Amino acid sequence: xxxxxxxxxxxxxYHRHHGFVWRMLRRxxxxxxxxxxxxxxxxxxxxxxxxxxHADASVRSWxxxxxxxxxxxxxxxxxxxxxxxxxxxxxxxxPPPDDALARIEAAExxxxxxxxxxxxxxxxxxxxxxxxxxxPEISAAVEIKLNTVxxxxxxxRLEFERAVARxxxxxxxxxx
Amino acid sequence: xPERLPPEPSPAARAxxxxxxxxxxPSPAARxxxxxxxxxxxxxEPSPAANGRRYVLVKSTAVAVAIAAVVLLALKGVGAxxxxxxxxxxxxxxxxxxxxxxxSDGGQAVPRAPRVLPSRTSAAATASExxxxxxxxxxxxxxxxxxxxxxxxxxxxxxxxxxxxxxxASSPADDLQAELALIKRANEAKQAGRxxxxxxxxxxxxxxxxxxxxxxxxxxxxxxxxxxxxRAREARELAERFLRERAGSALAxxxxxxxxxx
Numbered sequence: 001x002x003x004x005x006x007x008x009x010x011x012x013x014y015h016r017h018h019g020f021v022w023r024m025l026r027r028x029x030x031x032x033x034x035x036x037x038x039x040x041x042x043x044x045x046x047x048x049x050x051x052x053x054h055a056d057a058s059v060r061s062w063x064x065x066x067x068x069x070x071x072x073x074x075x076x077x078x079x080x081x082x083x084x085x086x087x088x089x090x091x092x093x094x095p096p097p098d099d100a101l102a103r104i105e106a107a108e109x110x111x112x113x114x115x116x117x118x119x120x121x122x123x124x125x126x127x128x129x130x131x132x133x134x135x136p137e138i139s140a141a142v143e144i145k146l147n148t149v150x151x152x153x154x155x156x157r158l159e160f161e162r163a164v165a166r167x168x169x170x171x172x173x174x175x176x
Numbered sequence: 177x178p179e180r181l182p183p184e185p186s187p188a189a190r191a192x193x194x195x196x197x198x199x200x201x202p203s204p205a206a207r208x209x210x211x212x213x214x215x216x217x218x219x220x221e222p223s224p225a226a227n228g229r230r231y232v233l234v235k236s237t238a239v240a241v242a243i244a245a246v247v248l249l250a251l252k253g254v255g256a257x258x259x260x261x262x263x264x265x266x267x268x269x270x271x272x273x274x275x276x277x278x279x280s281d282g283g284q285a286v287p288r289a290p291r292v293l294p295s296r297t298s299a300a301a302t303a304s305e306x307x308x309x310x311x312x313x314x315x316x317x318x319x320x321x322x323x324x325x326x327x328x329x330x331x332x333x334x335x336x337x338x339x340x341x342x343x344x345a346s347s348p349a350d351d352l353q354a355e356l357a358l359i360k361r362a363n364e365a366k367q368a369g370r371x372x373x374x375x376x377x378x379x380x381x382x383x384x385x386x387x388x389x390x391x392x393x394x395x396x397x398x399x400x401x402x403x404x405x406x407r408a409r410e411a412r413e414l415a416e417r418f419l420r421e422r423a424g425s426a427l428a429x430x431x432x433x434x435x436x437x438x
Contacts, residue, residue, distance in 0.1 A: 022202045032414045107199030154182035
């Protein structure tokens with residue numbers, strides 16, 4: 001007999017926040033190939049500890065804390081054995097569809113910008129401007145002072161606006 | 177002194193950040209697949225509540241057994257004492273043959289010792305030479321031949337229920353066949369341009385054979401499918417990580433070509 005309940009609140013929590021957890025794991029350095037497994041691990045912990053979540057607490061701050069611990073576990077356990085087989089046909093790599101190119105380029109631009117930021121500024125910027133967390137939520141999630149959140153966010157936004165302006169200028173030159 | 181609120185991002189910045197978020201997000205199929213896998217895993221694992229109930233059940237059973245044992249021992253002690261006193265009062269001589277004593281003991285009550293029957297070995301020695309020869313071997317059966325304690329309740333031994341037979345474990349050869357079938361399906365899906373199907377099959381492989389023999393093949397195929405699906409950044413990240421961690425892999429050359437041809 002299955003012992004797990006099909007709690008609708010848990011299902012709702014999963015479907016609402018799966019993307020957030022997945023992206024956070026990615027930003028926390030979990031390899032692409034391990035993202036699905038790591039996301040599942042986060043929600044197993046969430047299922048086990050969902051009673052710990054207080055009504056007045058931020059769900060995403062709580063999820064971020066769990067994701068951070070799972071990501072740390074993933075980093076510790078990345079030693080996998082190497083097995084080799086060469087029975088597969090040679091690769092054929094299709095180019096991406098045209099309609100996706102603009103989105104890919106925009107995403108790559110933001111990704112490259114994030115990689116230039118230091119860890120502290122990057123996480124605050126991602127949580128605020130990509131994930132939409134409030135400053136108090138970020139303060140709770142990352143365990144830093146509210147003023148530090150504001151100062152890091154201000155600096156990261158300023159840097160980003162400058163990078164966007166340079167990109168726009170380059171684009172104009174290219175199309176001139 | 178409190179910090180001032182930072183200025184909001186410009187519309188151009190917002191548009192780029194939105195594109196980034198969409199690009200970084202898992203597909204709806206991945207979310208659905210993840211939910212199915214999560215449900216399967218949660219169904220397979222006992223919940224903490226069930227563990228708690230089981231713990232309480234085991235603990236109360238242990239306490240009940242301990243209490244029963246104490247009560248039984250107490251009753252046994254009282255019963256033995258009562259029996260000894262009654263025997264002493266009525267037939268003191270009855271104990272003599274049993275105790276190996278004599279009438280000279282005067283019927284003195286002695287602690288009852290477990291009676292040891294003649295061992296099967298010595299009895300057999302008088303039966304026949306052949307049996308004696310066989311039974312001379314040190315079989316050490318004496319403990320089995322001791323008569324049970326008088327007050328002990330002996331029950332006929334019942335055949336133990338057969339242990340539930342474990343599910344037949346799949347052999348490594350079976351696993352490899354299954355892995356090969358999945359990798360082949362993923363490859364066929366890739367060749368047919370069904371990239372999402374191919375990725376789904378690879379997820380199934382990752383779920384069933386996380387550390388399988390064909391894990392490297394899965395990673396290469398996944399990178400190729402990510403690239404073919406327009407997620408060049410993910411594909412390149414996969415490739416870079418693979419080449420960093422598995423530099424000596426036979427598939428390293430193939431991985432180097434992922435998303436580099438265009």
